[in-house]
Amino acid sequence: MEAITIIGGGIAGLALAAGLDRDRFDVTIHEQRPGLPTVETSLAMWPEAQGSLAVLGILPEIRAVGATFGGMALRDAAGDAWVSPEVRGVLGVSRADLIRLLGAAVPRNVRRAEGKVDDIPATGPLAAGLLVGADGVHSVVRRAFWGPKANARLTPYVALRGILPVPVEANAGGEYWGRGQLFGITPASSGRTYWYASFRSELGPAGVGAAEVLARARERFDAGAPAVRNVLEQATPESTLAQRIWTAPDLGSFVRPGAVLVGDAAHGMTPNLGRGACEALVDAVTLAELLNTRPVGEALREYNRQRLLRTRLLRVASSAMTRLALAERAQPLRDRLLRLAAR
Template sequence: MRAIVVGAGIGGVTAAVALEGCGWQVLVLERSAELGEVGAGISVWPSSVAALEQLGVVGVQKAAVTAGPAGLRQPNGRWVVEAPDLGVEIPVMIHRAQLHELITDRFGPGVTVRTGITVTGVSQDDSGVTVRSADEEFRAELVIAADGIRSVLRSAIHPASKGPRYSGYTAYRGIADVDLSDGGGETWGRGQRFGFAKLIDGRVYWYATANREAGLPPGPGGPQADVTRDFVDWHEPIPQLLAGTPPEQVLQNDIYDLELPLVPFGTGRVVLLGDAAHAMTPNLGRGACSAIEDAAALARHLRGDLDLSTALSRYDAERRPVTARLVKQSRMIGRLGQIDNGVLCVVRDGVLGVGGKVAGLLAKRRRVEQSPV
């Protein structure tokens, strides 16, 4: 059996590993000239680490550092919620490029990669699927659309879908080469947020958000000057992190997600995965993790003694409700974090502070109840 994966981001390469493990011959088509990932840090949650390990991708935790839960602060440094006692699940932090490399290292002889291929369309019949680029066609029994939030294949099989929805804010990301003892966490202000966490090599991954119109170009000094202007008077170590980041390495992207309800993930022999299926805002840190778990679920259903149509239907039934909830939850957190009314920010911080204390007490009670007598 042959499969084509369109898109070689984290979700696409995980799907390639997963399908090869099921005995499929896999062709990965990537529009970039080289295979790899750009970006900064990424949080990998325990369920996704487990999914990768089931697919034979090991070493994530060795190449990562556990994110220290430091909590939520205000721009002046005052704590709103201190997280160590919350008893919450903690992800590991890793550079996106490192995670991508760990996954692609698992490619075997059943995986072929073609770079520099821009897919323009897809058509299918009872016997297979044809994927088209400007000057080539590729044929397989199954196509996995892992081509991102502006998926060409999603538009082809769901022409009435609404596509991306602008969140109302932009995001900046960078990695600072600084010596830092602060455990990290997030700081919420009026229409702005800043978060950071350590990577395994000692550098610090940071991200920031700010309310603004979509599509505005950076100012004269570029994204680094824009984000420094917005956050220079916030508590330490935020100014230190910005100063310790090379200006040319600061990334800036307007934040989009997909409209709800999500379209079906499988149509005939074409199946959606990752951002092509359920692009979400980054507020939960679950986007890439959901793509990894998509790939693991798809392989599990394809591995069963099922016909292709039934396997894809079960994949959709498993993954679409879960990811739709994450899209909604992440959107709600973003709206809460980006409130720019001063009075509402005071109310928000007060509610979060009380909620954090209650959660801490409940976590302590659980630990007491679960401890041996």
């Protein structure tokens, strides 16, 4: 059997392990933090990601615990809607539910090793067979095989998100674009509310405290829409995830001799298109199907061909959306143009 070692037991790593042929590959996953996330958040599953979940055989279970998106208004800071498009075919699912169901789909003969992998030695088990970097935007695999120029890039923004145990307030759903700040309110599973926010911040970059970021968010959005203020009043540090936003550089290739990258390790992008988890699933299922049916070298070349350009375009589009949504000096012009487009 051919050895495959997956560094990272998140969405991409679990999906890849679940999709690989158990009779052909000897698979080991290294998980830094096994178990479910301690702070619950929600993810948007676009149709392509749902197709990948169907291949893995867990789409019915995902639908059973997910929430269907309806209208998703784009609003100004005061809450007035510019446009209210109907969002079809998108499913919101808790990250914890997704991790749980992906973990259950992983075959029992896949070995799981707990603990953080800090470096990739030249010899030993990690150097044998194919090494898969599914270890996020700060990937140790990317650093080892692509060098220091491939280190993650820090953006000037902080992101915070959480889930409230109440339904979305009437006529409150959508994204609120202010001056250098963004706030989102969407349905979550079980009739709850998922919320998220971004703004420029000097906090961190590591060890960003949820209580401090939440306090700053309340100051930033104090003059904003009542629905936004209401969400922030109900949010608690214990139910809020706060992080600085990092991105991965353009690598030119997701493949090196003996190694391949998937998910955020390959193309970590800003969250403004809601495609990070989706593309991680598509990466993993695409790579698994190719490895299952072709020689390893050919499979990796085809994976690179299929995934590199698409994710590069999404990274560029997401970055452009970030600049537009979080515009500061250009915010008045942006708002006028959006009002004109709405008319």
